[in-house]
Amino acid sequence: xxxxxxxxxxxxxxxxxxxxxxxxxxxxxxxxxxxxxxxxxxxxxxxxxxxxxxxxxxxxxxxxxxx
Numbered sequence: 001x002x003x004x005x006x007x008x009x010x011x012x013x014x015x016x017x018x019x020x021x022x023x024x025x026x027x028x029x030x031x032x033x034x035x036x037x038x039x040x041x042x043x044x045x046x047x048x049x050x051x052x053x054x055x056x057x058x059x060x061x062x063x064x065x066x067x
Contacts, residue, residue, distance in 0.1 A: 014041065 017023060018034040027033060 018037060024034070027037070
């Protein structure tokens with residue numbers, strides 16, 4: 001990884017993490033490939049996008065004119 005992530009709250013992009021040789025070693029040990037991780041991420045994103053917002057969030061969005 002090329003950036004300094006010593007500051008709290010600063011996170012590297014997923015693509016940078018998945019390019020890291022150490023992560024590749026862990027993935028190989030677990031018999032996985034970066035493409036497997038990307039597929040899992042995409043499935044989680046799709047599931048989150050399809051999920052209905054929590055009732056409290058939907059009501060709050062209506063109050064501020066976003067729902």
